[in-house]
Amino acid sequence: MCRMIIDKLRRPLHDLRISVTDKCNFRCQYCMPAEIFGPDFKFLNKDEILSFEEIERLARIFSKLGVKKLRITGGEPLMRKNIALLISKLNEIEGITDIGLTTNGVLLVKQSKELYEAGLRRLNISLDALDNEIFQKMNGRGVKSDVVLRGIETALNTGFSVKVNMVVQKGVNDSQIIPMAKHFRDMGITLRFIEYMDVGNTNGWNWNQVVTKKEIYDLLSEHFTLKPVDSNYYGEVAKRYKYKDSETEVGFITSVSESFCSTCTRARISADGKFYTCLFAAKGHDLKSLLRNIDDDEQILNEISGIWQNRNDRYSDERVIGSVSSSKKIEMSYIGG
């Protein structure tokens, strides 16, 4: 039986974002700057990260508390060995109606087929520029945009529903807004522009590098006519529009300029099994120790339930009104976005 719970701001628990690894084959400056995440950086050891059995057990417990939607993320989730096996296990959980995975797309040519066979149907693929010089610099590994575009094409041919994520940074890739919009509109793929966020402590974020939804919308309006689309469900992250005379959508993720904390239904689990009630949290709750020391699921469920019922996070709202404290936040690559 499913037990619905709400937090202190009356927000239900609906989504669980699971980070399956803290490692990545990119070094995007806005997420894992190469200067910090260099050869000496200490990533989590194998025994520190949750096993597939532990992730599946947690997902089952969360589903009993109202979670219907899972998102697999990282680091780069396709770098976790046998990730398709985990997807197939999660797909069997009663009550889970939607599983998505967010990836930089590099390994999709190799893995699309097995992911699809495991039951995955939705992929969000990140690509910040078509221009190679810009993209190679942004991903910090010199990978060309063609590699990701081939991943996208393979995913589409396999049968996946695909959306593309583009983080926009002023003076870095804002010149790519229109080329990216045209390219993905012509392909019939939803492109979502993401406002550059102050996640973690290492990306050197400042307001001057943010390109807001309004700025992007105004620029797009010089080239296209956009019509707003109603949100699909309570707490949807993106604000969606359709291009006139087309069924293709474009979206905006506006955590900085128009925060959406009041309907935030998302819980997060880091690769090492910490439970975070906000992307910008400073501290997680250690579920790994509970999983490794307690056999009774009901006891773990009660712990999780108590944490959610105590939740009052609204970091982005507080940023908008200028009241955030400067406490240390977790890194994006560790929590998965």
Ligand SMILES: Nc1nc2c(ncn2[C@@H]2O[C@H](COP(=O)(O)OP(=O)(O)OP(=O)(O)O)[C@@H](O)[C@H]2O)c(=O)[nH]1
């Ligand atoms: N501030 C904030 N950003 C979020 C939240 N959820 C997702 N994001 C950001 O939204 C961007 C896109 O995330 P995705 O991993 O593609 O997931 P999504 O957009 O929630 O996925 P679907 O709507 O299910 O397709 C990333 O930059 C995330 O960090 C949230 O609760 N708060």
Ligand SMILES: C[S@@+](CC[C@H](N)C(=O)[O-])C[C@H]1O[C@@H](n2cnc3c(N)ncnc32)[C@H](O)[C@@H]1O
């Ligand atoms: C942390 S990544 C993990 C999944 C995968 N490696 C990828 O890049 O798609 C998840 C999403 O967060 C986005 N992201 C990372 N750092 C960000 C930042 N500082 N501001 C906004 N979005 C960010 C990425 O572009 C990506 O779409």
Ligand code: SF4
């Ligand atoms: S955004 Fe994704 S691809 Fe880029 S460094 Fe972070 S985890 Fe890796």
Ligand code: SF4
């Ligand atoms: S900032 Fe925190 S509370 Fe607000 S939407 Fe993002 S994860 Fe949810």
